[in-house]
Amino acid sequence: MVGDDRIRVAMPHGPAPVDRDGVSDYVAHLVRALDDVGVTVTPVPLRPADRAPLRWLTATARAAERVRRLGVDLVHVQFAPSAYRFSGLPGLLPFRLPGTVPLVTTVHEYGSWAVPSWLPGPLWSLLERARLWDRETGRLVPASAAVVVTNDGHDVAVRARTGTPTVRVPLAPNVTDRPDxxxxxxxxxxxxxxxxxxxxxxxxxxxxxxxxxxxxxxxxxxxxxxxxxxxxxxxxxxxxxxxxxxxxxxxxxxxxxxxxxxxxxxxxxxxxxxxxxxxxxxxxxxxxxxxxxxxxxxxxxxxxxxxxxxxxxxxxxxxxxxxxxxxxxxxxxxxxxxxxxxxxxxxxxxxxxxxxxxxxxxxxxxxxxAGYAWPRVATAHRDLYRRLLGRHDG
Structure with missing residues (x-):
């Protein structure tokens, strides 16, 4: 795929470099693999200013502004609580994104965290089943056109909590074998x-x-x-x-x-x-x-x-x-x-x-x-993007 046929994606993720964060390493691999199947990805790290008040809120707003300026076809957020130092503020990102652009969220960690932690479980369940708010991802999972999971455990947890349909795309090796x-x-x-x-x-x-x-x-x-x-x-x-x-x-x-x-x-x-x-x-x-x-x-x-x-x-x-x-x-x-x-x-x-x-x-x-390879991961993502954008193969 070339030229105007390429799908353009903005990919917000945590701010750490690949040597300090597995999700950032995953994003680096995924960006390269998607490029080979006709998807151009612009990574958008949420970078908070050190020690600034409400630094994650500011980082989230700046990331959303950058996404809007990019004019992409689709936004795909990579989410893990640890990637954002367990701040719930990146969960506000959908409020600042363009409503006409489909949102996808991949949950890399899910099922054991809540913010705020003191909210009673029954109230969380009420909010989640109504697709208003998710205890771990804020508005990300409820506002997403598709939620990507990498394993059965997350699949079961997302469906049980929110009733949101999920798309299973397994991981691939974080280090590839070399000829030498x-x-x-x-x-x-x-x-x-x-x-x-x-x-x-x-x-x-x-x-x-x-x-x-x-x-x-x-x-x-x-x-x-x-x-x-x-x-x-x-x-x-x-x-x-x-x-x-x-x-x-x-x-x-x-x-x-x-x-x-x-x-x-x-x-x-x-x-x-x-x-x-x-x-x-x-x-x-x-x-x-x-x-x-x-x-x-x-x-x-x-x-x-x-x-x-x-x-x-x-x-x-x-x-x-x-x-x-x-x-x-x-x-x-x-x-x-x-x-x-x-x-x-x-x-x-x-x-x-x-x-x-x-x-x-x-x-x-x-x-x-052999069944967990980056070309397969990339193809599954591309096919999901095409479905959400109403594009046909070819």
Whole structure:
């Protein structure tokens, strides 16, 4: 598609750079992928002035003004409470947008937050069923012509609360595989001084208390009794929208102290944020990727999809509800308990001890991840935009 056939979209999102916010990273990938299928996207970050009174209200108004000046065909807001530092004011954005332009909202986090938090649940339900206000997104979900969700949990929550129809568009890997990945992985293993044949565990993604790194460090003493040269690479940044700099620094210090307390300080490397090519190398370097999230891992994790797309045997924790298709796919090894270092050590140890299991996990993981690719994500978005704008394929 060229020229006037291209769809023009404004995409408001949180202000953080890609190295501090998963949604901003998602937007960067999506913008590139949409360009390939005939959609021109202008990202519109809501940037509040530091320490200014009502800074998020001002940022929302300025973003709306920029959208109006762009003269786009459609507005697509990327929403996550953490991306806006848990301010409810970006939920006012629809009041300032042109009413003749369709609005789409993607909810990346949904189901566990409300602003104001003191409002009684029955009153929230009344407002939501009337499509007047949503406890998490303000006017965004009620005013949207379509609400995009990335997973079953958000789909169920949006429909139950608001009765709003949703469009399911799964995520895609947040790091894509590279042709020289295996070579880069071997180089990285040499850089960190890993002895030949020594097993390497890799955690990949933003480092946050809910990611279960404490429990993974706690599993290392038991694992090292069987594999004395085993190492852990924690590949990801600490500072994010969900974990501001001072809190991130304190958490890194806590984890460092924990490695000393468990006697494994020599076995753990914290890389900080890695650019895509280095992140891909870290994944290729892994013998096993371990994602021990304290709430369980589902297919809404871009880090998980990246690990599977790189053909890495991957260990995950299971959510309270027993998980989704991921946990029954045979594409991952599932830890039966969360927040449990012994359970982690048992599952990871089983994978390390069984080369045939590692090969099977790698093969099934690649197959599963093949269905979650950016061209598919972009095509689903483009088709949604066409339907909302009344355009025909061709």
């Amino acid at each position: 990945g295996s070579t880069a992985g071997r180089r990285l293993r040499a850089e960190i001084g890993l002895p030949a044949g020594a097993p390497l565990l890799v955690f990949f993604g933003f480092v946050h208390p809910v990611k279960g790194i404490r429990h993974l460090i706690g599993a290392l003493p038991a694992l090292r009794r069987e594999h004395p040269e085993l190492r852990l690479l924690v590949a990801g940044g600490f500072t994010s929208q969900a974990l501001p700099e001072a809190e991130a620094r304190a958490f890194r210090d806590e984890l460092t102290a924990l490695t000393h307390r468990h006697g494994v300080a020599d076995a753990v490397t914290f890389t900080g944020y890695l650019p895509p090519e280095r992140a891909s190398a870290a994944l290729h370097a892994a013998d096993v990727v371990v994602l021990p999230f304290t709430a369980g891992v589902t297919l809404k994790s871009g880090a998980l999809l990246a690990a599977l797309a790189h053909g890495r045997p991957t260990v995950v924790t299971v959510p309270d509800d027993g998980g989704d298709g991921l946990h029954r796919s045979g594409a991952v090894a599932v830890v039966p308990e969360r927040r449990d270092s012994d359970a982690l050590a048992g599952t990871v140890g089983r994978v390390l001890a069984d080369p045939a299991l590692r090969r099977r996990l790698a093969e099934r993981g690649r197959t599963l991840a």
